[in-house]
Amino acid sequence: xxxxxxxxxxxxxxxxxxxxxxxxxxxxxxxxxxxxxxxxxxxxxxxxxxxxxxxxxxxxxxxxxxxxxxxxxxxxxxxxxxxxxxxxxxxxxxxxxxxxxxxxxxxxxxxxxxxxxxxxxxxxxxxxxxxxxxxxxxxxxxxxxxxxxxxxxxxxxxxxxxxxxxxxxxxxxxxxxxxxxxxxxxxxxxxxxxxxxxxxxxxxxxxxxxxxxxxxxxxxxxxxxxxxxxxxxxxxxxxxxxxxxxxxxxxxxxxxx
Amino acid sequence: xxxxxxxxxxxxxxxxxxxxxxxxxxxxxxxxxxxxxxxxxxxxxxxxxxxxxxxxxxxxxxxxxxxxxxxxxxxxxxxxxxxxxxxxxxxxxxxxxxxxxxxxxxxxxxxxxxxxxxxxxxxxxxxxxxxxxxxxxxxxxxxxxxxxxxxxxxxxxxxxxxxxxxxxxxxxxxxxxxxxxxxxxxxxxxxxxxxxxxxxxxxxxxxxxxxxxxxxxxxxxxxxxxxxxxxxxxxxxxxxxxxxxxxxxxxxxxxxx
DNA sequence: CTGAGTGTTCCATCTGACGGAACGGATAGT
DNA sequence: ACTATCCGTTCCGTCAGATGGAACACTCAG
Numbered sequence: 218x219x220x221x222x223x224x225x226x227x228x229x230x231x232x233x234x235x236x237x238x239x240x241x242x243x244x245x246x247x248x249x250x251x252x253x254x255x256x257x258x259x260x261x262x263x264x265x266x267x268x269x270x271x272x273x274x275x276x277x278x279x280x281x282x283x284x285x286x287x288x289x290x291x292x293x294x295x296x297x298x299x300x301x302x303x304x305x306x307x308x309x310x311x312x313x314x315x316x317x318x319x320x321x322x323x324x325x326x327x328x329x330x331x332x333x334x335x336x337x338x339x340x341x342x343x344x345x346x347x348x349x350x351x352x353x354x355x356x357x358x359x360x361x362x363x364x365x366x367x368x369x370x371x372x373x374x375x376x377x378x379x380x381x382x383x384x385x386x387x388x389x390x391x392x393x394x395x396x397x398x399x400x401x402x403x404x405x406x407x408x409x410x411x412x413x414x415x416x417x418x419x420x421x422x423x424x425x426x427x428x429x430x431x432x433x434x435x436x437x438x439x440x441x442x443x444x445x446x447x448x449x450x451x452x453x454x455x456x457x458x459x460x461x462x463x464x465x466x467x468x469x470x471x472x473x474x
Numbered sequence: 475x476x477x478x479x480x481x482x483x484x485x486x487x488x489x490x491x492x493x494x495x496x497x498x499x500x501x502x503x504x505x506x507x508x509x510x511x512x513x514x515x516x517x518x519x520x521x522x523x524x525x526x527x528x529x530x531x532x533x534x535x536x537x538x539x540x541x542x543x544x545x546x547x548x549x550x551x552x553x554x555x556x557x558x559x560x561x562x563x564x565x566x567x568x569x570x571x572x573x574x575x576x577x578x579x580x581x582x583x584x585x586x587x588x589x590x591x592x593x594x595x596x597x598x599x600x601x602x603x604x605x606x607x608x609x610x611x612x613x614x615x616x617x618x619x620x621x622x623x624x625x626x627x628x629x630x631x632x633x634x635x636x637x638x639x640x641x642x643x644x645x646x647x648x649x650x651x652x653x654x655x656x657x658x659x660x661x662x663x664x665x666x667x668x669x670x671x672x673x674x675x676x677x678x679x680x681x682x683x684x685x686x687x688x689x690x691x692x693x694x695x696x697x698x699x700x701x702x703x704x705x706x707x708x709x710x711x712x713x714x715x716x717x718x719x720x721x722x723x724x725x726x727x728x729x730x731x
Numbered sequence: 732c733t734g735a736g737t738g739t740t741c742c743a744t745c746t747g748a749c750g751g752a753a754c755g756g757a758t759a760g761t
Numbered sequence: 762a763c764t765a766t767c768c769g770t771t772c773c774g775t776c777a778g779a780t781g782g783a784a785c786a787c788t789c790a791g
Contacts, residue, residue, distance in 0.1 A: 760765085
């Protein structure tokens with residue numbers, strides 16, 4: 218029988234991925250630890266890890282296994298796959314320099330937001346989630362900017378898939394509240410996030426639209442509340458919208474070559 | 475029988491990885507294309523892709539499948555796993571600013587060099603291989619710097635595994651030539667690469683040693699021949715060695731906390 | 732309207748993934 | 762120094778389940 222784990226999936230693959238998951242969750246692990254985590258026999262874990270190591274997806278340090286840098290290679294490929302992304306990259310740097318805040322570029326994948334680029338102003342402490350991290354679109358400024366450009370049916374799909382989980386007390390958790398917010402964003406041209414993702418962090422976001430109508434991703438400028446006060450209403454949105462627009466023009470131009 | 479594809483590996487996993495490989499090699503592919511590339515039946519490819527997509531390792535765009543950004547997430551994790559790497563990151567930026575050239579930080583994994591960070595001086599065109607890319611250690615300045623710090627037995631192992639393939643006419647391809655070069659590097663403190671990896675590109679490299687004796691990785695400064703002339707003998711190596719040393723101190727200091 | 736491409740689903744076969752037990756190697760406790 | 766107890770590793774018989782092929786659905790072009 219075709220193994221009823223999810224309907225037409227390869228069970229060996231699932232244990233493989235569960236092992237990789239385990240390596241991250243346990244921050245490196247031995248075979249015995251993984252055996253517990255995944256719920257299979259020692260020999261099975263060993264066999265999968267051997268396969269992964271042989272293909273350089275996993276590194277063995279003593280008896281501890283770790284996620285290997287092969288993933289970085291593939292991840293870099295995935296990030297740069299779309300030419301548009303590479304065009305936006307330097308713009309994130311410009312944005313950071315001009316605003317003096319933390320700036321990010323996010324795209325949608327599997328109905329989630331994924332950080333592609335992040336840049337800090339010169340002296341800012343470089344902290345926070347790393348590139349590749351996923352977040353719910355409705356919880357961030359850039360994510361809401363992306364949502365505002367999608368057809369309502371698509372937004373519904375996304376909400377159906379992941380719901381509207383709250384992260385802080387200020388996160389939007391109701392469908393109609395979200396719809397109203399997206400309407401506001403479309404009118405105003407940019408999105409705003411006050412403590413909706415992280416308490417004490419405010420952000421402004423703007424969509425980057427592609428030449429063919431679809432939305433490429435979202436740019437955002439974020440900073441601690443006290444640093445954003447004042448600049449929040451005029452200065453930052455102004456710069457942000459200008460750079461977002463430059464991105465669109467650059468992409469449209471490069472497409473024409 | 476335990477499937478004799480390589481001795482104690484999971485065959486399903488191997489086809490899974492072959493499919494991922496195919497997605498990169500073909501720069502996105504349909505099921506039929508992958509079937510050819512991997513050499514299995516259509517339904518098998520479909521089943522594996524379904525599994526991968528469900529776990530967000532793969533994205534489906536119409537009928538074409540692509541490598542997903544999940545890899546970027548794991549790759550970022552793998553890169554930042556060692557605290558030392560994060561300490562070196564900003565130093566690469568400093569190095570780029572001070573030298574006005576392209577700067578890289580490379581570590582060794584599976585006996586190959588992997589780019590972890592790369593930074594350009596402000597106005598330089600941002601081009602070249604992306605982060606995560608692998609290269610043979612003997613072909614680059616940073617790679618040779620790493621090799622120079624490894625015990626000879628380890629160097630032999632590495633050469634046994636990958637050989638000494640030539641990339642340009644100037645690449646070192648003989649074992650004893652390499653040994654002599656590494657000796658020179660140890661004496662001088664830094665390594666030099668003139669057209670050994672890419673024709674027209676010169677580079678200087680230095681090892682970054684960890685507090686416990688092992689080598690963490692290699693820093694390098696690279697630029698087109700005409701921009702490196704003159705600065706090559708004194709100025710660049712001076713800055714490079716100073717920054718490499720600062721890295722070691724920072725790592726040693728942070729370890730003590 | 733039809734034919735040649737797709738992706739997708741289903742099913743019987745027999746491969747090969749699996750767990751358990753036995754082995755080897757290292758480390759700690761006495 | 763000896764032994765007990767952890768590891769990882771190897772081996773092997775069994776049956777779950779991965780596989781390929783055929784049938785189905787769908788789209789596009791002629």
